[in-house]
Amino acid sequence: MAMYIRVKREKTTYFIQCDPTEKTSDIKQKLQALTDQPTDKQRLTLVSSNEILVDSKTLAEQKVENDAVVALTFRKDDDDFEEVNIARPEDFTSFS
Amino acid sequence: MSAPKKRNFKIEAFKHRVEIDPKYAEKTWRILEHAIHEIYNHNASGLSFEELYRNAYNMVLHKYGEKLYSGLVATMTSHLKEISRSIEAAQGGLFLEELNRKWEEHNKALQMIRDILMYMDRTFVPINHKTPVHELGLNLWRDNIIYSSKIQMRLLDTLLELIQRERTGEVINRGLMRNITKMLMDLGSSVYQENFEKPFLDVSASFYSLESQEFIECCDCGEYLKKAERRLNEEIERVSHYLDNKSESKITLVVETEMIANHMQRLVHMENSGLVNMLVDDKYEDLSRMYNLFRRVPEGLSMIREVMTTHLRETGRQLVTDPDRLKDPVDFVQHLLDAKDKYDKIISTAFNNDKAFQNGLNSSFEYFINLNNRSPEFISLYVDDKLRKGLKGFSEEDVETVLDKVMMLFRYLQEKDVFEKYYKQHLAKRLLSGKTISDDAERSMIVKLKTECGYQFTSKLEGMFTDMKTSQDTMQGFYASQSFDTGDSPTLAVQVLTTGSWPTQPSPPCNLPAEILGVCERFRAFYLGTHTGRRLTWQTNMGTADLKATFGKGQKHELNVSTYQMCILMLFNSSDHLSYKEIIQATNIPAADLKRCLQSLACVKGKNVLRKEPMSKDIAEDDAFYFNDKFTSKFFKVKIGTVVAQKESEPEKQETRQRVEEDRKPQIEAAIVRIMKSRRVLDHNNIVAEVTKQLQARFLPNPVVIKKRIESLIEREFLERDKVDRKLYRYLA
Amino acid sequence: MEGTTKKAEMVKLISAEGFEFVIDKQAAMVSQTIRNMLTSPGGFSETQQGQVTFPEISTHILEKICQYFYWSLQFASGKETEFHIEPEITLDLMMAANYLHLGRAQSIAQDYKLRAREQCGFFGKASK
Secondary structure, eight states: OOEEEEEEEBTEEEEEEEOTTSBHHHHHHHHHHHHOOOGGGEEEEETTTTEEOOTTSBTTTTTOOTTOEEEEEEBOTTSOBOOOOBOOGGGGOOOO | OOOOOOOOOOOOSOOSOOOOOTTHHHHHHHHHHHHHHHHHTTOOTTOOHHHHHHHHHHHHHTTOHHHHHHHHHHHHHHHHHHHHHHHHHOOTTHHHHHHHHHHHHHHHHHHHHHHHTHHIIIIIHHHTTOOOHHHHHHHHHIIIIITOTTTHHHHHHHHHHHHHHHHTTOOOOHHHHHHHHHHHHHTOHHHHIIIIIHHHHHHHHHHHHHHHHHHHHHSOHHHHHHHHHHHHHHHHHHHHHHSOTTHHHHHHHHHIIIIIGGGHHHHHTOTTTSHHHHHHTTOHHHHHHHHHHHTTSTTHHHHHHHHHHHHHHHHHHHHHHOHHHHTOHHHHHHHHHHHHHHHHHHHHHTSTTOHHHHHHHHHHHHHHHTTSTTHHHHHHHHHHHIIIIITTTOOHHHHHHHHHHHHHHHHHOSOHHHHHHHHHHHHHHHHHTTOOSOHHHHHHHHHHHHHHHOHHHHHHHHHHHHHHHHHHHHHHHHHHHOOSOOTTSOOOOOOOOOTTTSOOOOOOOOOOOHHHHHHHHHHHHHHHHHSTTOOOOOOTTSOEEEEEEEOTTSOEEEEEEEHHHHHHHHHTTTOSEEEHHHHHHHHOOOHHHHHHHHHHHHSSTTTOOEEEESOOSSOOTTOEEEEOTTOOOSOSEEEOOOOOOSSOOHHHHHHHHHHHHHHHHHHHHHHHHHHHHHHSEEEHHHHHHHHHHHHTTTOOOOHHHHHHHHHHHHHTTSEEEOSSOTTEEEEOO | OTTOOOGGGEEEEEOTTOOEEEEEHHHHTTSHHHHHHHHOSSOOHHHHHTEEEOTTSOHHHHHHHHHHHHHHHHHHTTOOOOOOOOGGGHHHHHHHHHHHTOHHHHHHHHHHHHHHHHHTTSSSSOOO
16 A cells, blocks of 8 residues: 545545555545545545645645545535535534 | 643543443443343344443453453353253254254354453453453353253264264265364364264274174175275265364274274185285285285284285295206296296285385295206296297397396396306307397397396307307308319308307317318318417317218208217218217217217107117117118208207206306405405404305305315415414415 | 445444544454454444444544554555654553554554653653
8 A cells, every 4th residue: 555645524534545646536536436426526625735636637746645634525506616624523522 | 733732641540431330330231241142142233343342341441350251151151051951952853953053153142242352352361361252152062062961962872873874874964963073173172082082983993893793704805805995985084074184093093903903814814815815816906905904004014925925935936846847947937937927016006016015025036946956047048048039029129028037037046156157058059059049139138147247257258259250250261262162072160269258168079071171171271370379179069060961762851960970970971880889989979979979860760860770769889870771851951959958967967066166166265365355354254254245146155165265265375363263364465 | 455445345433523434444454343343243233334433432533543554554565654643642542542452553652651751751761
């Protein structure tokens, strides 16, 4: 296994095994299998730089490294993408 | 997210929410107990592994491990008791199936329970020296099910009865049997052994003891072995199908002991069908079966070997000492070869080419071949026969095979030097009479002898071949040099033999007829002309002549006779009758030879070109001989042999023996000197032993002869006796 | 392993706060406890649903544990990097590692804890 990235949306984190030479579109393919959302309805954003990842570029080209956190957003019905939304556990503390 | 927090390091005990609820342990255990019930009742689907694992984990963490562990023992035990009752209640044939089904269920439940209690297994169990869950589950099964008074004996009886039924030909459920025996093994090999294997072996022993008794009374040896083999294979197969692997050696030992070891003696010696009968009748399959079965028991193979060699020695001894056999040496050797072939084949096809058996075969042959001191002579005669005519039409390969076999017999001979002596004589006769069928075969035999006996022996034989070739060239040269017309003078063919290479005994030449003498003298002049300094002596006791003869009514014949016979017959050109005395005077042939010649000329029907008075079988000194006018023969060419046995007569044999003994003396002396030269000092017994060892490849020296040679060497001052210890000899440089 | 992201080969781990981590089964089975949950016979609910809920493990720790699983796979295939643990979570992580039967993670956490103590001067000097 070369590396993995953490793809986050709301309360869910997907650990995706991948290779630096893979393109953003390859990652979206893998996410499609897990989220049932077609690749063209996905957007990936590198959280550390807030850059939107481009389908045709490789992960290495876009400085996506091992253990990187990438935000996943879906296209809404009005064709716009959602705001990046990663839930924080502090907001859900289960004990008093 | 990871903003530095205040570093107030309290060493917290485990930070899990501490349960203060006093009923916490009881409540948690109830959850787990319920789950165990559900698992045994096949209701586990839907239970949360994580929840059960976490509950067990927390119980152990909060020091309720003991409660968890003992609760498990109690719960599992109660389930097993219930299971035990259901197995006990199973009717007849369903018993084993119910046991098997419950066993499989218990195993599955046990695995699930072990998995959810894994944390206890990891921490609580080792610290408190408890039995791990899986092993605990097996032990509880063993104690509550297998050792249950209503199951233990019933289980054993059922298993043994099924095996007994299978032995009598019924088909049983082998898969079920395998599961049950595997269960016993899983519970520990001692459980398998005590509750199954030992009684199984005991029952098998009495079964096979009885059955073998029955078989041996009504079967012949071959049939018995077949049955034993089948039983053995059945047991091996049984183990492979449904018993533990380690049982194989134990059950086969039972069959081997009961069916083979206990009856070995009786089987081997069984009347009309035992080992000897099998050997005599070449029953390869039966022999092979006996070999393979007997090799499994101690002393089994040595018993077969013993009986085989004893039989072989006895038949061999009978063969070589049978006076009838001695009449025909070729037949005698052929019988030896046939016997060797027969046993070679038995050992290779039935006895796995076993080295010990081959050794037994060899030592037996060595033993009986040397019981007859004429064996060396006969073997040489056999070769002689083969090389004269016996191998005519054989391929080169077949010739080699025959010669190789002869060499094998040769190796058994203790007196190889005697064979060599005869071989030389027989070869000389073959060469001089031009009777050898194949030069290649002759040379091949020489090569074989060279390998066995060394260069020294064969160099003389090779010299004989060279003489033959040179003589041919010499004769061509002789006739080419004779410018005059040879006309009516007889045609001469001379074979010049180098003294020493040939085994001939020099004998004074007889008087040759004038016609022959003339041409002989011309050859002598020619030969000595080209080879100055040599001496030629005519060996008139050898050689042959072809004579043209015309009898009373004008019938013409060509007579093929020996040189001596020619000299005699030529006398009758000038007179019609001659007395014995006149003949011996005229020819100067040694009396013994003359008598034999006359006998063959006058006393053999169909070849009697002379007539003798009085008519009798033997030649007397006052007999008279007449030219036989009335001689007739349906053949134009008449070969008149000399009355000479192919096989040596008793006096000749004695003579050869004496020459062999003479030849041995220098060899023994040379051996003694070689040994003493390196050892310097040695006592008598050791010299005898070492000399025997050095020479045994050629012959077995007689200790008395060795002693005489030592004495002779002392006389000639090669050795001396020690002054103090008279048994000690010293080498004198 | 790349490109084989299929649902059947993934498992969902759910934290105390209801956060979900979708990871490879292969990675999850670094934990002997999770391995048992997913493979034990008899149809426990975890095996059937392909997900495990840990009501006593916080999101933060569970995420760290998942990172540890992947680090462990990388480490096993020869990639020698260090697994970093923030001091303030060491104790919780040790607890979770114990629960999940992660031998190496437990000892790494133990290591960090010792170092933290030394830094705080709990021991006069490095004890061996």
